[in-house]
Amino acid sequence: MQITRLKGLKPLLVKDDVLWVSKGYKVLKTGDGCKTFEKVGTYKLSLIDKFKNINRLSRRLFRMGFHNLQVLPDNSYIGLIKGRILKCNNNSNKFKTVFKIPRGSRPLNICSFPNGNLFFGEYFSNQNRSEVHIYGSFDYGETWRKVYTFPENSIRHVHGIYYDPHRKGAWVLTGDIKEECQILFTDDEFESLNTVLKGSQMVRAVSIIPMKEKVIIPTDTPLEKNFIQVFYPDTMRLNAVHQIEGSAFYCSQFDSSLVVSTVVEPSEVNKSKYAKIYISKDGEEWRELYSRHKDCWHLKYFQYSALMLPQAINRNSILYAYGQGIRRDDGCLLIFNK
Template identity: 30%
Template sequence: MVEPAANMPAVTMRTRRYTAGRALRAMRDGTLYLGRNYEIHRSDDDGATWVFVTRMPSAGIRRWAGWSRLASRLLRHEVRAMNVTPGGTVVASNREWVYYAAPGEPLMRRAKVDAGSQPLAPPMTMTVGPDGRVLWGEYDSTTRHGKPVRLFASEDGGSSYEIARVFEGGSILHLHNIVWDTGRGHYWVLAGDHDDEPGIGVLSADLKSFDWLVKGRQLYRAVEVFDGGDRLIYIMDSEKERNYLVHLDKSSGKAETSAEFEGSCIYACRFGKWLTFTTTVEPSKVNSARQASLYVSRDGATWSQVLRAEKDGWHPVYFQYGSIILPRGESDRDTIFFSGQAVREWDGRAATATLEARGA
């Protein structure tokens, strides 16, 4: 296992600015998006200032949940996924539905989703392709639910969605992410979670063809991947097996593992020259760590831990796993952006920071 304390002096993180909220998305131009309960805020100056963008509608008890951090955690009263289309429309999801807001609209509207008779399972992540198409896959964490899992696509900026592909019931548990590969001109589809369900597949740009590159092992269970040219680089997201750094050949599917980490990885993001990922406190027989960690690298091979945060005392199932959250997407700026969830000192807080490598 990687011993982060030994690596820590090589890279120093200097936190610059703090604010309340949850890291949501980083855009290539450096724009950052933050969630505060159901509100979405934006910063164009590395977190120095934040401006309100839009918010999701809330009803019933959720109107009051925002007054209590614990109530918000218990009810998952937060933006789960969000993205921005080339036209400036904000698309987002929570645990109930999928929403959109045109530029300047303060209140998001429910998207029309053609889901048929099967109840919708809102997504964990949302992808905007190079043509502006919005894609996402269903995320239902109920073990062995056996239902078909649908991949949805929008051709109108997120106001309506239709089924683009259906995965047979029992073949996968849910979809973690859909990642565009610029060099190869197709999408990577990342699926979880157990037994034969995990896999990484290739979806064509026109969404008409799909094939699994690898499938059926925890080794192929990933939520985020870095593009390493001829390979995908990721850290496993598993509570069943030890989590390793994986280099997966894009053509052959050959997987090479190296460093072992103390927890599962749900969040990863590139900030300029820095690759970053975090581990989550997801207690199991193989994941015994009580701390969530933030790791950074410039080459995808050697990683240094720059932050460690201990899980707080609240029950992880009811009041969330301990995580250091990174935004989805990627930024061409070196400024790091992250937030804390269910960890001491950082719960409900976000920050921007800079990294300094000794000898650089």
């Protein structure tokens, strides 16, 4: 597999042949495998944020840049940066703030439904285990409101919300310990939310891959060994199929392949210093595709070392990834071409 590196570009979203990337606070798109790029929009930084964004190391320290992007049915865009949700209308090239995150620096993702409705779950330290909210928008991101609340002492925070096109609903992932680890499902946009799995580190996850007859659930735990698992909703069977060397933060799909990537984080159990990408054709058998050693900078301050994967349902044969805190590839868009 041929690998191309493009410095300074971060992949955010893939839909069929189109890739959206960020370069600082500018969003670009390409439909020709990164040969040419078209500007989508920019976000104007304050003077203080311009200082924080001055180089790659400061961007890592202050968690700068775009972290998530959604394209809505009217061709407008929703972006996620530290502390804010942004919107760029289809007749504009400017991202504007539409919502300030009340608690925590930002959610780990924003979930988009086919009708354009949007949801995110709060992700903050929550040492006191206060109630945790899920927010939704029903007007293409213009306004946001609470749509569901986890009561106090039930969870620590929400790890992610993911739309399932096969079951016409969304999976909600929560953590961090014991009964706080839950995988839930809603088929009515949070009018109700039903617990499917709970109660162990084996159901502590950050990202998943919904499939027609099963769901790929890789674990995210510093407390135990991590595994890629296959869950069969019809029978409630959960099988660990492949051990991985670190917590899995990212999942993606390209061509007919499934992809999971791990991070390097502080752990007494998972001591690997390598971020890795694993690949599978069927979700049952996995192999290591790519591996990179963490760089010299402290994980706590300069972010976990990772091979980040964009949100993707990519029908072509190109896999995109992004190096964070790893040797050689830090700050690079990685293009894996079959």
